[in-house]
Amino acid sequence: MTGPINPFDKPNSYIGRSVERADAKRLTQGRGQYVDDLQLPRMVHAAFVRSPFAHAEILSIDKQVAEKAPGVVAVFAGADLTDHVTPYVGILTHLQGLRSPPQMPLAIDRARWQGEPVAMVVAQSRALAEDACDLIEIDYKPIDAACDVESALAPDAVVIHDEYQNNLAWERVVDAGDVDGAFARADVTVVERTFTFARHTGVTLETRASVVEFNPSDETLIWHYSGQAPHMMQAIVAKHLGMQEENVRIIARDVGGSFGIKIHTYGDEFATAAAAKILGRPVKFVADRNESFSTDIHARDHRVTGRIGVDKDGSIVGLEIDDLTGIGPYSMYPRSSGIECNQILNLTGAPYAIDNYRARGTIVFQNKNMMCQYRAVGHPVAMAVADGLLEGAAHEIGMDVVDIRRKNLLRDDVYPTSSAAGMKFDDLSHQKALEKLVELMDYNGLRRDQKEARENGIYRGIGFVSMVEVTNPSPMFYGVGGASISAQDGASVRLDATGALHVSVSITEQGQGTNTIIAQIAAGIFGVDLDRVKVTTGDTATTPYGGGTWASRGAGIGGEAVLLASNALKEQVLDVAAVILQASPETLDIKDGAIVDLADENERMPLSDLGKIVYYRGNELPSDLAPELIATRHYRVTDFPFVFTNGAMAAHVEVDIETGFVKVLDFWAVEDCGRVINPKLVDEQIRGGVVQGIGGALYEECLYSDDGQLLNASMADYLVPMAAEMPDIQVAHIETPTKTSVLGAKGAGEAGTGGAPAAVMNAVNDALRPMQASIYQMPMTPQRVLKALGTV
Amino acid sequence: MKVADFHYERPDSLAKALVLLSRDDADVQALAGGQSLMPMMNFRLAQPDTLVDLNALEELRGIREAANHIEIGAMTRYAMLEASDLVRKHIPLFSIALPHIAHSAIRNRGTIGGSAALADPAAEMPALLIALNATITAVSTSGERKIAAKDFFLGLYETALDEGELIKSISVPKALIENRFGFYELTRRHGDYAMAGVAIAAQHMAPLTGLRIVFFGVSDRPLDVTAIAETLEGQSATDTDIVEAACRAIGNQSLHGDLNADAATKTHLAQVVLRRALRGMNA
Amino acid sequence: MTQTCTITMTVNGEIVSQQVPTRMNLVDFLRNEVGLTGSHVGCEHGVCGACTIEVDGVAVRGCLLLAVQADQASVTTIEGLANNPTGRALQNAFQKHNALQCGFCTPGMLASAVEYVEGGGSPERTAIREHISGNYCRCTGYQSIVDAIADVLENASS
Structure with missing residues (x-):
């Protein structure tokens, strides 16, 4: 490597600086390019007829009238697509025993959730397509539905799939040490709680959207896609539409929020792609908000019974959890619906030193919309269970909730280490993060205020969470289970004739600021001004192969690929410069867009001169010199399955005990995501995540009737956090770079969502303590709080 | 769609x-x-x-002062009510309540007549109109008729309007100097429909006389609870025993639960908003 | 058969005259017929606020107004916001404070913010939060949006 050993400390490094996002300029001027903005010649529009029943036989579908309706181009039922799309199965082999039957884009013979697409109309406009949907006659025979998770495995439960004996999808047990022995000790206090987490959904402000165009002359398909994983989509589209992968191009431009929602195989989208291929013309499908609520993947919906044992000093001697969850009628393809439960088993109690740990997870099929991975997969459940139990135990033995964490959190000098569930940890800072948090929030001052407020009949509470977050996953997440999901990312960095850098990278931008941090890394490592870097993401035709952006992997993995490629290009450029300048490459450096002497930074030649010589006047170069002004590097995490981050958060709430309303007064988050590339963007990720977590704690819930009808599929009825109720959120950092990469960046995007529910729940319980009331059901709605108080 | x-x-x-x-x-x-x-x-x-x-009908828009009341055209938008000096001066209860109704962009278009005609039991306006003893002028090709607000709202999205009949205007009695008004609602998020809310008009405050107490968001229509008004009549709003007796009177009403609160919770919250609205009037 | 109607309106200072289906709402008209795709469709039931635009000087939901109802109106969309000093100041402040992530809510959020600032809104954070409470943002957590609006108001008053 040339240049200084640590490129991040150079005065002209952009790493660690809060530079503005170039994308923000576009987006504030209405110049975004979202999928629905696209209008292509001969484009037609898809609309879907969806099952009104949670479970029903489809006896007949009569398309005739609809086919003749104004503007209708084609009508498809499930059977019409069987020759065009091969079935898909959402299992991963490393989740041993997970089962799920094959799925098709449109239901055939039987519909298994309310909202499942049954028929599709393609017409000249969306309005005309919807008109024709009303003209399709479908004869259903409703069947009893198995909706309730608790009774889905009962002997008399309706079995959703005839090929199985019951509705069990997967079971897993973790058993480490001797939990029973630990709990049986005389000096041990065991605290048990049952936690309930409602179904949520992502509510991306831009709903799922696709425009698919197919060119029959050369058998190429372009899918304009609002999502996070272009290469994954390319692989599965090719596989299931029977195409060669190189003939499928996925383009994701601006994405109006994703949060894990837009990274799966949706029947309506695959039907749209099939229709484009069959019709040989572009087809657009944009989910409306109702479709979004009833068919975007849902998440959470866990019931966890947990027990924790602590000794007299507050040391955790054992932890046991039993998680039951329902995932809808199928496991989602290709990531499966087993990951959330799996994460809960892997992560519960992970911040603490626990030798004896037992966890059981049970996943059942049910006649509700499908569940899959939404932001902070499993984390809010795992953290709320462990920290809810821990704070419960602290009060049981009369110990302060901070002190019990000090006692049990993994010490900052134990790494590398492993948890009882087998998670490998390195470069974490739980103790430091907790101390920083306590100082930041003025814990003692808050406790004094709390006491005073209680005397005046005002009930405030302080709640904590110490957490880990799975980031930068290795192939052990999906690839090992057989999915075409890449854990590595690639970056190409090219110098043009004017001295500008062109970076193309396989991670994607959904607003986090990916394009900006990539430019910062490339500019800083290579040595040009930030405004001379152009970044391309989200196009399988123009970016190297890679995983995309999910599991908080963009900066850590994609960023490292860019760093490696930028360093490689720098070496290549210096080799060329050395020849031109008749110097040794080791004596040269690149700074502010020019070749300089390493020793005194005197400018020797602007990069634009070097570019011009290489590209236009190659005759001036020795004939044995083969200049390469482009470098590509790939990076994956080795040695560790995941690179964990850690954080400590606290919520300060006020509970109106008369109404059950909870107001979050303050929130603090201390996060260690390793090297911070752009503090402002990281802080914004954490704040936005915290607010989504507060949503989970207080507001968000997909409400279903007993027979599987989603009752609140509108933005007026499914409540997400709004500006007026949210607090300002203070964010601080500990920076412990991961040793797995040069860049040292870990992920940060999901921490807030993973941690906030636990902190808010603990704070509410702290506020309710004088009334001997407690609540372990989220969202903590006014009615639930009033019930906890025994008021209603 | x-x-x-x-x-x-x-x-x-x-x-x-x-x-x-x-x-x-x-x-x-x-x-x-x-x-x-x-x-x-x-x-x-x-x-x-x-x-x-109806948006081109200027004759349905406007706020006019009459001797004893304010006449509001049915197509008068919420934002116009908010900005009106006449409303501020003569219908103080509107001024208290309007900022709580939905959001600015909605109030810029939404009309008082539209809200009344929709008769959403969770909305504020029907309750305000009953509390204020407003009169609704309905019009059709057969002519005009006046309907007292208390007789207008018949159930969930159901009003006394006949087929072919429109609301022409709404007349709200001017507040007298000795009148007092109360308003309190519980919304989970600012601008949402209330989980429970109440609008109160009193001719006198100390002692309370001529009370109208109308709840919203707790039933299939705005709930004008005369039993409460009777309990409080001639009493002091600072007398907690009396206020509690009034709250108990709500318990005798049959309230309707919704997605987020059952009838018992609605009853409890109705009591809370009554207590708080009265407290607000005392202040 | 779908009823159509010829309408004329001024959009960002430019006169647009076109035949539209009467059932088409204003935001669909602006996006699909006029080609101004900056206004976004997020819910089509008036709740999310992403389609908020200025019609005859007031902020309204573009999904709850038929295009035909805006006949003869003057419409300002995000694309025309920079023509107005408040609009430009807010755009700059949103960039500076990174008051957006995915950007989908931003056009509507800016329209509400312009209304607030021009209506003499207070720089007090609670008041700002209340005013923008009809606009969903799922990414930022709102704090940076409040920062940006407060910044513009404080600069205007100083």
Whole structure:
């Protein structure tokens, strides 16, 4: 490597600086390019007829009238697509025993959730397509539905799939040490709680959207896609539409929020792609908000019974959890619906030193919309269970909730280490993060205020969470289970004739600021001004192969690929410069867009001169010199399955005990995501995540009737956090770079969502303590709080 | 979703609008501010054959002062009420309540007549109109009639309007110097429909006389609880025993639960909002 | 058969005259017929606020107004916001404070913010939060949006 050993400390490094996002300029001027903005010649529009029943036989579908309706181009039922799309199965082999039957884009013979697409109309406009949907006659025979998770495995439960004996999808047990022995000790206090987490959904402000165009002359398909994983989509589209992968191009431009929602195989989208291929013309499908609520993947919906044992000093001697969850009628393809439960088993109690740990997870099929991975997969459940139990135990033995964490959190000098569930940890800072948090929030001052407020009949509470977050996953997440999901990312960095850098990278931008941090890394490592870097993401035709952006992997993995490629290009450029300048490459450096002497930074030649010589006047170069002004590097995490981050958060709430309303007064988050590339963007990720977590704690819930009808599929009825109720959120950092990469960046995007529910729940319980009331059901709605108080 | 097709009319006079609305061979729907009807049409929950847009009817817009009341045209938008000096001066309860109704962009279009005609039991306006003893002037091709607000709201989205009848204007008695008003609502998020709310008008405060207490968001219609008013009549709003007795009177009403609160919770919250609204009036 | 109607309106200072289906709402008209795709469709039931635009000087939901109802109106969309000093100041402040992530809510959020600032809104954070409470943002957590609006108001008053 040339240049200084640590490129991040150079005065002209952009790493660690809060530079503005170039994308923000576009987006504030209405110049975004979202999928629905696209209008292509001969484009037609898809609309879907969806099952009104949670479970029903489809006896007949009569398309005739609809086919003749104004503007209708084609009508498809499930059977019409069987020759065009091969079935898909959402299992991963490393989740041993997970089962799920094959799925098709449109239901055939039987519909298994309310909202499942049954028929599709393609017409000249969306309005005309919807008109024709009303003209399709479908004869259903409703069947009893198995909706309730608790009774889905009962002997008399309706079995959703005839090929199985019951509705069990997967079971897993973790058993480490001797939990029973630990709990049986005389000096041990065991605290048990049952936690309930409602179904949520992502509510991306831009709903799922696709425009698919197919060119029959050369058998190429372009899918304009609002999502996070272009290469994954390319692989599965090719596989299931029977195409060669190189003939499928996925383009994701601006994405109006994703949060894990837009990274799966949706029947309506695959039907749209099939229709484009069959019709040989572009087809657009944009989910409306109702479709979004009833068919975007849902998440959470866990019931966890947990027990924790602590000794007299507050040391955790054992932890046991039993998680039951329902995932809808199928496991989602290709990531499966087993990951959330799996994460809960892997992560519960992970911040603490626990030798004896037992966890059981049970996943059942049910006649509700499908569940899959939404932001902070499993984390809010795992953290709320462990920290809810821990704070419960602290009060049981009369110990302060901070002190019990000090006692049990993994010490900052134990790494590398492993948890009882087998998670490998390195470069974490739980103790430091907790101390920083306590100082930041003025814990003692808050406790004094709390006491005073209680005397005046005002009930405030302080709640904590110490957490880990799975980031930068290795192939052990999906690839090992057989999915075409890449854990590595690639970056190409090219110098043009004017001295500008062109970076193309396989991670994607959904607003986090990916394009900006990539430019910062490339500019800083290579040595040009930030405004001379152009970044391309989200196009399988123009970016190297890679995983995309999910599991908080963009900066850590994609960023490292860019760093490696930028360093490689720098070496290549210096080799060329050395020849031109008749110097040794080791004596040269690149700074502010020019070749300089390493020793005194005197400018020797602007990069634009070097570019011009290489590209236009190659005759001036020795004939044995083969200049390469482009470098590509790939990076994956080795040695560790995941690179964990850690954080400590606290919520300060006020509970109106008369109404059950909870107001979050303050929130603090201390996060260690390793090297911070752009503090402002990281802080914004954490704040936005915290607010989504507060949503989970207080507001968000997909409400279903007993027979599987989603009752609140509108933005007026499914409540997400709004500006007026949210607090300002203070964010601080500990920076412990991961040793797995040069860049040292870990992920940060999901921490807030993973941690906030636990902190808010603990704070509410702290506020309710004088009334001997407690609540372990989220969202903590006014009615639930009033019930906890025994008021209603 | 996109709106199902319909025939659109934008009459330029009330007379023409009434003729259009008098057709009984088709589903004819009047369009006021559109802040409730358009969402229902966008979801295809409402699919009128003909939409009669009232927005060109200047004669239905405006706030006028009369000797004892303020006459508000049905097509007067919430934002106009908020900005009106007449409203501020003579209908103080409106000024207290209006900022709590939805959001600015909705209030810029939503109309007082549209809200009254929709009769959403969770909305504030029907309750305000009953509390204020407002009178609704309905008009059709057969002429005009006046309906007291307390007789106007009959149930969930159900009013005393006949087929072909429109709200022309709403007249609200001017507040007298000795009148007092209270308003309190519990919304989970600012601008949401209330989990429970109450509007109170009193002729006198100390002692309380001539009370009208109307709850919203707790039943299938605005709930004018005369038993509470009777309990409080002639009493002091600072007398907690009396206030608690009034709260108990709510318990005798049969309230309606919704997605987020059952009837017991609604009853409890109705008591809370009553207590708080009275406390606000004392202050 | 779908009823159509010819309408004329001024959009960002430019006169647009076109035949439209009467059932088409204003935001669909602006996006699909006029080609101004900056206004976004997020819910089509008037709740999310992403389609908020200025019609005859007031902020309204573009999904709850038929295009035909905006006949003869003057419409300002995000694309025309920079023509107005408040609009430009807010755009700059949103960039500076990174008051957006995915950007989908931003056009509507800016329209509400312009209304607030021009209506003499207070720089007090609670008041700002209340005013923008009809606009969903799922990414930022709102704090940076409040920062940006407060910044513009404080600069205007100083």
